[in-house]
Amino acid sequence: MQDTKDRIVSLADQLIKSRGYNAFSYKDISDPLEIKNAAIHYHFPTKTDLGVAVIDVELQQFMASTGKLAAQPEDKQLKFLFDTFSRKNKEGLVCLMGSLSPDYETLPEPLQDKITDLSSAILEWTSGCLERGREKGLFRFEGEPSDRALLVISNLLASLLLSRVMGSKVFGRITHQLLRDLGAGK
Amino acid sequence: MQDTKDRIVSLADQLIKSRGYNAFSYKDISDPLEIKNAAIHYHFPTKTDLGVAVIDVELQQFMASTGKLAAQPEDKQLKFLFDTFSRKNKEGLVCLMGSLSPDYETLPEPLQDKITDLSSAILEWTSGCLERGREKGLFRFEGEPSDRALLVISNLLASLLLSRVMGSKVFGRITHQLLRDLGAGK
DNA sequence: TTGTTTACTTACTTACAAGTAAGTAATTTT
DNA sequence: AAAATTACTTACTTGTAAGTAAGTAAACAA
Numbered sequence: 001m002q003d004t005k006d007r008i009v010s011l012a013d014q015l016i017k018s019r020g021y022n023a024f025s026y027k028d029i030s031d032p033l034e035i036k037n038a039a040i041h042y043h044f045p046t047k048t049d050l051g052v053a054v055i056d057v058e059l060q061q062f063m064a065s066t067g068k069l070a071a072q073p074e075d076k077q078l079k080f081l082f083d084t085f086s087r088k089n090k091e092g093l094v095c096l097m098g099s100l101s102p103d104y105e106t107l108p109e110p111l112q113d114k115i116t117d118l119s120s121a122i123l124e125w126t127s128g129c130l131e132r133g134r135e136k137g138l139f140r141f142e143g144e145p146s147d148r149a150l151l152v153i154s155n156l157l158a159s160l161l162l163s164r165v166m167g168s169k170v171f172g173r174i175t176h177q178l179l180r181d182l183g184a185g186k
Numbered sequence: 187m188q189d190t191k192d193r194i195v196s197l198a199d200q201l202i203k204s205r206g207y208n209a210f211s212y213k214d215i216s217d218p219l220e221i222k223n224a225a226i227h228y229h230f231p232t233k234t235d236l237g238v239a240v241i242d243v244e245l246q247q248f249m250a251s252t253g254k255l256a257a258q259p260e261d262k263q264l265k266f267l268f269d270t271f272s273r274k275n276k277e278g279l280v281c282l283m284g285s286l287s288p289d290y291e292t293l294p295e296p297l298q299d300k301i302t303d304l305s306s307a308i309l310e311w312t313s314g315c316l317e318r319g320r321e322k323g324l325f326r327f328e329g330e331p332s333d334r335a336l337l338v339i340s341n342l343l344a345s346l347l348l349s350r351v352m353g354s355k356v357f358g359r360i361t362h363q364l365l366r367d368l369g370a371g372k
Numbered sequence: 373t374t375g376t377t378t379a380c381t382t383a384c385t386t387a388c389a390a391g392t393a394a395g396t397a398a399t400t401t402t
Numbered sequence: 403a404a405a406a407t408t409a410c411t412t413a414c415t416t417g418t419a420a421g422t423a424a425g426t427a428a429a430c431a432a
Contacts, residue, residue: 004409022208023292025389039410041391092291099288101347102280106209119351142366147359150348151341154360158344161287162336165305173333174340180328181367190379211419225380227421 005043007033013054017093021051021111022103048108055114058096059121066125074133075184078152081126082175085156089171094160097122097153123149130182140183152178191229193219199240203279207237207289207297234294241300244282245307252311260319261370264338267312268361271342275357280346283308283339309335316368326369338364 008029015024026037026047044050065084069077088095100107100115107115126149133139141148159174194215201210212223212233230236251270255263274281286293286301293301312335319325327334345360 019292020206020208020289022206023289026391027388036411037390038392038412042408042410045391047390094288097351098344098347101351102285102288103206103209104350105278106205115351119348123352143363147363150356150360151363154344154348155337155340157347158284158340161284161343162305162340164290165283165287165301166309170336174336177329177333177337212421213418222381223420224382224422228378228380231421233420 004033004035004039008040008043008050009053009057012050013057013096014093016051016054016096016099017088020099020103022106048110051107051111052114055096055111055118059114059118062118062121062125073138074129074136075138077129078126078133078139078182078184081129081152082156082179085160086171086175089160089163089168092164092168094164095157098157098161122153126152138184141181148182152182190219190221190225194226194229194236195239195243198236199243199282200279202237202240202285203274203282206285208292234296237293237297238300241282241297241304245300245304248304248307248311259324260315260322261324263315264312264319264325264368264370267315267338268342268365271346272357272361275346275349275354278350278354280350281343284343284347308339312338324370327367334368338368 011029011032012024015028019028026040029040030037040050044053065080066077069080085095097115097119100111104112104115123146127146130139130141130149130152131145134141134145155174155178159171162174163169163171197215197218198210201214205214212226215226216223226236230239251266252263255266271281283301283305286297290298290301309332313332316325316327316334316338317331320327320331341360341364345357348360349355349357
């Protein structure tokens with residue numbers, strides 16, 4: 001069955017987003033799934049392989065979700081991005097980038113490369129969304145769309161981190177300002 | 187000598203900002219300082235004690251630096267905050283909050299409490315700075331100063347994280363937009 | 373000058389992490 | 403029916419982490 005393999009990836013994903021890559025061990029996966037640690041090594045020979053698989057799944061889900069939304073107006077599309085982060089905030093999780101980037105220097109190269117891929121994909125999508133949205137008058141902002149996209153992503157990422165430390169209401173306070181600055185929903 | 191103790195804290199600070207709290211070990215400190223790991227335990231019985239000391243020093247330095255700037259105009263004061271982060275960016279480091287918040291759930295309680303203290307101090311100072319600056323016409327923004335402060339801190343924190351992954355130019359691209367949105371330096 | 377404190381080292385312990393080699397039971401292929 | 407593959411388990415190994423108990427050399431205090 002593909003079942004166990006999927007469950008391992010899914011649990012690893014949760015663990016990275018809740019405790020960080022360096023802070024979780026195979027035991028955190030084998031115990032709840034009631035399997036042995038060697039079973040994880042059967043599916044993912046090294047922890048690096050598991051980490052890469054987690055990012056791969058995230059990237060594929062991102063591509064699939066945004067692909068389905070492509071026909072919608074850009075403010076709706078951007079709302080999808082905000083909703084994704086809002087959901088994570090409610091679960092007390094941070095995003096993959098927010099979890100992995102502080103540890104970036106300690107991560108094996110294949111993982112570093114995957115993180116770069118993921119960040120590029122998110123940045124490109126957001127840039128395109130903002131650019132087309134501004135052309136249609138759905139957003140109002142100055143400067144390059146790619147720079148503004150960077151600012152949006154930066155805020156979403158950090159609002160999850162700060163919510164952990166300062167309380168979950170912080171997320172809404174930050175994103176509210178962010179959307180106002182974009183002239184969205186006006 | 188206080189010398190060794192200070193060097194331990196200083197190295198631990200660098201290690202947390204470059205590799206993360208869970209990813210550094212006493213060996214990373216004892217080797218370069220050419221002491222034994224037991225020497226670190228003499229000054230800091232547990233790793234938690236060392237982590238707390240690192241945040242304490244950061245908090246004291248922050249208080250001292252901002253105290254000295256209190257008489258200056260608020261745009262100059264805010265520039266100090268940006269410069270602090272810009273320096274870290276050039277060294278390839280992230281800020282303490284950026285490094286510790288993803289691992290927050292895995293950290294011992296005394297450390298969690300200290301992080302909360304640090305975040306409160308930075309948020310309060312930035313809020314005050316923005317509020318007084320807006321009254322004087324140095325800044326232009328809508329909404330509560332404390333909400334806007336949250337946005338500023340969020341961006342500074344995340345711009346260091348994203349710079350790691352996407353290249354150090356990202357920092358300038360984000361902060362430039364940020365300052366423009368504040369109507370600073372106009 | 374003797375006793376105590378400071379700042380360590382030496383030499384451990386305990387725990388747990390990632391990873392592996394060899395075996396097995398069930399399913400699938402030939 | 404026999405052979406091979408899949409999805410594991412059992413039982414390790416190796417490495418490294420935090421932490422500790424006991425000893426020591428130098429400085430200082432009585």
